[in-house]
Amino acid sequence: MTEISVDSIQRDEQKPELSNDTVLSVMNLKTYFDTPAGVVKAVDDVSFELRRTDILAIVGESGSGKSVTAQSIMKLVAVPPGRHAGGRIELDSLDLLSLNEKALERVRGERISMIFQNPRAALNPSFTVAAQMVETLRHHDRSLSKGEAAKRAVTLLRAVDFPDPERVAASYPHQMSGGMCQRVGVALCMACEPEILIADEPTTALDVLVQATILLLLKRAHVERGLPIILITHDFGVVRALATRVIVMYAGKTQESGPVEAVLSYPQHPYTRALIDSVPKPDEVDRHLYQIDGQPPDLSRLPSGCSFADRCEFAMARCRTTIPELHRSPTGSTVRCHLFDDASE
Amino acid sequence: MTQSLLEIRSLSKSFPIREGTVVRRKVGEVVAVDDVSFDVFEGETLGCVGGSGSGKSTLGRLILNLIPADRGSVRLDGVDLVGLSATEMRRYRRGFQIVFQDPLHSLNPRRTVAENIARPLLNFDVPREEAKARVDELLDLVGLNPAHANRYPHEFSGGQCQRIGIARALALKPRFLFLDEPVSALDVSIQAQILNLLKDLQNALNLTYLFVAHDLKVVKHFSDRIIVLYHGRIVEIGGSDEVYHEPKHPYTRSLLDSVSTSMATTPGNGSRNEPACSPMTKIATAPCAPRQMRAPAASMPVPAASGSNHARRSRPACAKRSRGIASRATFTVHPTTSTIYPDNAHER
Numbered sequence: 001m002t003e004i005s006v007d008s009i010q011r012d013e014q015k016p017e018l019s020n021d022t023v024l025s026v027m028n029l030k031t032y033f034d035t036p037a038g039v040v041k042a043v044d045d046v047s048f049e050l051r052r053t054d055i056l057a058i059v060g061e062s063g064s065g066k067s068v069t070a071q072s073i074m075k076l077v078a079v080p081p082g083r084h085a086g087g088r089i090e091l092d093s094l095d096l097l098s099l100n101e102k103a104l105e106r107v108r109g110e111r112i113s114m115i116f117q118n119p120r121a122a123l124n125p126s127f128t129v130a131a132q133m134v135e136t137l138r139h140h141d142r143s144l145s146k147g148e149a150a151k152r153a154v155t156l157l158r159a160v161d162f163p164d165p166e167r168v169a170a171s172y173p174h175q176m177s178g179g180m181c182q183r184v185g186v187a188l189c190m191a192c193e194p195e196i197l198i199a200d201e202p203t204t205a206l207d208v209l210v211q212a213t214i215l216l217l218l219k220r221a222h223v224e225r226g227l228p229i230i231l232i233t234h235d236f237g238v239v240r241a242l243a244t245r246v247i248v249m250y251a252g253k254t255q256e257s258g259p260v261e262a263v264l265s266y267p268q269h270p271y272t273r274a275l276i277d278s279v280p281k282p283d284e285v286d287r288h289l290y291q292i293d294g295q296p297p298d299l300s301r302l303p304s305g306c307s308f309a310d311r312c313e314f315a316m317a318r319c320r321t322t323i324p325e326l327h328r329s330p331t332g333s334t335v336r337c338h339l340f341d342d343a344s345e
Numbered sequence: 346m347t348q349s350l351l352e353i354r355s356l357s358k359s360f361p362i363r364e365g366t367v368v369r370r371k372v373g374e375v376v377a378v379d380d381v382s383f384d385v386f387e388g389e390t391l392g393c394v395g396g397s398g399s400g401k402s403t404l405g406r407l408i409l410n411l412i413p414a415d416r417g418s419v420r421l422d423g424v425d426l427v428g429l430s431a432t433e434m435r436r437y438r439r440g441f442q443i444v445f446q447d448p449l450h451s452l453n454p455r456r457t458v459a460e461n462i463a464r465p466l467l468n469f470d471v472p473r474e475e476a477k478a479r480v481d482e483l484l485d486l487v488g489l490n491p492a493h494a495n496r497y498p499h500e501f502s503g504g505q506c507q508r509i510g511i512a513r514a515l516a517l518k519p520r521f522l523f524l525d526e527p528v529s530a531l532d533v534s535i536q537a538q539i540l541n542l543l544k545d546l547q548n549a550l551n552l553t554y555l556f557v558a559h560d561l562k563v564v565k566h567f568s569d570r571i572i573v574l575y576h577g578r579i580v581e582i583g584g585s586d587e588v589y590h591e592p593k594h595p596y597t598r599s600l601l602d603s604v605s606t607s608m609a610t611t612p613g614n615g616s617r618n619e620p621a622c623s624p625m626t627k628i629a630t631a632p633c634a635p636r637q638m639r640a641p642a643a644s645m646p647v648p649a650a651s652g653s654n655h656a657r658r659s660r661p662a663c664a665k666r667s668r669g670i671a672s673r674a675t676f677t678v679h680p681t682t683s684t685i686y687p688d689n690a691h692e693r
Contacts (some may be wrong), residue, residue, distance in 0.1 A: 026352030061532035062503075207397045208559060234532065283591055284583045289566070291541055293536040295502055321376035338510075 006059075008152025023228055024050040024112075024186045024196055029087035031065075031072045034080060038300035042068040044252035045087070050196065055222055055229045055262070057243035059236065061275075063296055065252040071200050074102055074114055084165070089139045100317075110140055113194040117201040119181035123173040129157070129184050130169035133134055133191065133194065139194045156187040160217055179210030186217050190225075197221065215242055236279060241263055248272045251307035254326070268329040269337050271308045304322060350521060351385040351408065356417035356427075358400075368448055377403040379577040385521070390547065390554040392568030392585060394561055394600065400577035401557045405523040408555065409441050410434055415463045439469060442514035446526040448506035449631070452498040458484075458509050460495035470663055473535070483512040487542060493595050505536035508542065524556045528563065561600060565589045573597045 031043040035185060043065040050056055058066045063197045071077045073089055075096065089096040099107065108114075116122040124132055133153035138144050144152070151167070157165035161182045173181055182202065189197060199218060203211040219242060221227045222340055231243055239260060247257040248269065256269040267273040277290040297303060303310065309319040319338050327340035359376045363369040373525055377399045385391050393401050407414050410426050419426045426437060442465075445451035451471050453463050460482050466476040481491040487508040498506055507527060516690070524543070526534040538564070546552060565572060571588040573581040573596065581594040592598045 061534060144474045149650070163574075208561070208600060212603045213529055278534050280540075281535075282562055282565045284566065285543055285639055288542055289537040291537040293538070295504070295535075296532075 007266070021051040024230075025088075025090045025254065026069075026073065027088045029067050029069065029072060029089060030085035031077055032083050032085040034083060035300060037071055039102055040299045041218060041252050041302060042299060043072060046247075046249070046252075046254050047087075048247055048257065050230060052226065052243055055231060056205055056242045056302075057097065057231045057233060057246045058249060059233060059239055059246060060249035061234060061274075061296060062301065063251075064211075066234075066249050067200055069249070070114070070200050070230060070232050072110055074112060075099070076114075080194060084112075103247060109136065111194055112196045113189040113192065115182070115185050115189055115202045116198070117200040117204055119178055119185050119205065120173055120201075124179040125173050128172055129153075129176075131212075133157075133169070133184075133188060136188055136191050145272040147251055152191075152243055153187075156190055159186070159190065159304075160184075161188045163215070166277070172286070176322045177210075178206055179213065182210075182214050183217065184207060185281050186214065186221075190221065194227070196230065197227050198230045198232070201234070202231075204233070205236060207307045216270070218242065228283040235277060238266060248275070252299060253307065254334075254336060255308070256329070256333055256335050258329075262333045266331045266333075268333055268335045268340070270312045270314050270339070274311075274313075347386040347388065347647060349384040350387045350417075350421070351675075352420040353381045353384070353408065354418045354420070355421065356381045356404070356407055357415045358403055358412065359415060370686070376577050378407060378414075381574075381577070381579055382417075383572060383582060385553060385577065387455055387520075387553060388551055388553055389545075389569045390556055390567055393555060393574060394559070394564050394569040394571060395574035397559070397602075399661060400576040402525055403577075404574065405443070405525055405555055407558060409443060409523055410418070410437075411443075433459050439517040440520045441494055441516065441523070442519040442521070443525060444507075444510050444527045446529055448503050448530060449498060451510055452513075454498055457495045457497055458489075458501075461498065461509060462494075462513045469517060480512075483515060485516065486546070487512045502535075503531055503562045504538060507539050509530065511539075511542065518550075519552070521555070524554055526558050527556075530560060530562070536563070543567075559605035561589070569687045573600070584623055585607045658669065 026049070027047050029043055029046045030041070033040040033042055039163065045297060046065070047068055048056065058069060060066045068082075069328045072084070072094065077084075084097055087097075091107065094107075096104075096107065123129070127135075130150055130153050133156065134146060134149040136151040137152055138146070147218065152167055152276050154165045157168050162168045162180075168176070168184070173184075176184070185202075197218070202218065203214050205264065206214065215238065218231070221245065222229055229242075230239070233239060242248060245258065246260050246263045248255050249269065250271050255261055256267065256272045263272060264276065267276055271292075274292045278292060280289060292311050297307050297310070301303070303320065304323055305320040305322050306312070306315075312319065316338060322338075324336050324341070326334050326336050326339045329335045329340060356378055357376075357380050358378045359374040361371045362373045364372045371392060381400075381404060383391075386430060393404065395401050403412070406412050408419050408526075410419070410429065421440075424437075426434065429437075443599065446617060448549045451462075452458075456464075457470045459477070461477045462480045462483055466479060467473070470480070480494060484491045484494060487503060489508055489512070493501075498509065501509065511527075528539050531539060543554070544567070547554060552658060556564065556567055558567075565588075565621070568585045571578050571581075571585045573588065573594065579599045581588055581592065589601065592601055
């Protein structure tokens, strides 16, 4: 219980809404991997709450722990080498991490569904789209006949803007483009009318034009069905276009979180700031981009202080010795940085 | 006035679609690059954008003569590279190198970094001692520690592997680099490092780049001029500012609309009060590049030669504009007019 104090500030801020609006709460989540090189702390003390009206974006570079966070919620992390090292995940006061496989079946797909990064790999190459959708639908609703399930599959495909859903239903994944596969993925996710959608880099593998159509589908699901979404991405453009709140992760820890507007327009954490600055701006005349020198740290050998200290231009002595706490910033976001130590005292 | 390094004229390539298990009958073809003409100027960065399947990578590979072209010519110092035999081509290979998209998989995993970089040198009979010295020099040039030369590629991160790939491409002191999505697989912070490195190298070594990427912001930032490919044809070509800020072709516009959301990462970039999703609704119905099965020639508009100021700045190929213009043969005169670009910046 001692761990909870670390995130006390964030906790206090969100407590009032916990009763009415929160659908999913992640508290001090820790997911570690035991590797020959040592313990890799992929997710290290991450807390957030997903409200009914949220599209919550989790942003970060590769290795920041954003995907493992999503996988932990669905309990998809392979054990071993993965290990749940602490924290709780609650879905309407149901403790997800304590559930056994059988109980999880009723959560995965039915209450929380997930869209994956590589749409083609997420589908089975040896079965038609219809066969896969019918299987999913009947798995979750045993009373459904094959014919009814097939009809429902076509309805679902039409809902993701396929002009000819019957033809798509009869196709194999290799006969479709990446964008079409991802739309089938979205349709599959909606099959059981979940309460939460997790989209793990849904547009990374896609063309810019196709990207927009997928984002639009997600937005529509959010607006029309009131579906809260957790969006994992590394693209600030996608965050700006879709999300309402954002969490910036680095080396397994939340570095900054808050409303999209505050975090993207007035980034407080040096890492968030550097990350946004290193994206090319179309109107910039200077050809030299702002660059963050160095590499993200090795997660099995994290420094004793702030994990960004080595690359940070504002690093001070205490940054290298103590891990900063979360602080409220003047813009309304929550920041893990020693620069804000004094402000909160 | 800048000089043309490469003159590309009516370059075309199509790939057959075959069916049948025993007798592979040709049942159709995919036109990957269709009658493309442009110039690449000495020392410039020519950006190339388009949806997937628009022929960007094929175009680069055709220029490097890695795959044989069906028709057309690629002229370097008056010599047509298309149709040269492998032995004849070897003389020119040194000057043309490529940097690949996937940094790790483009390196030989069983050879050390030094061996990977020295490979092109040894291939061109550079003595071993000399090659070794050059490898150290190259590692230093791309910002890696020469002491790590005996490590294997898997010991490096993606960004470092891309630096190794760049060092290898520079080994033979080329004049021209084809950068095939060199930063697409990298994280934002590493992407900035690599783009800055490439810019510095270009200034120091007077390199000419053909830069392919799918991220329009990156292409705009990095390139002097941009060509937009759609269905294997150039639909627009012009200075990067003009193509980005005043796109003439509807396809370019739809590409830009799809990133306009991503542009808004700058603080104080306006558009605060708009609903978050509004820029995207416009392009929900925009044409995405499907697999082109022999696009009928007549229906595909080509850049119009109107001779006006407008055409000199950036030439769209749009049905509206080319109506009444007799044939697409007019396009062959264009690559030379694009020399106007470096000067016309002041016109605007």
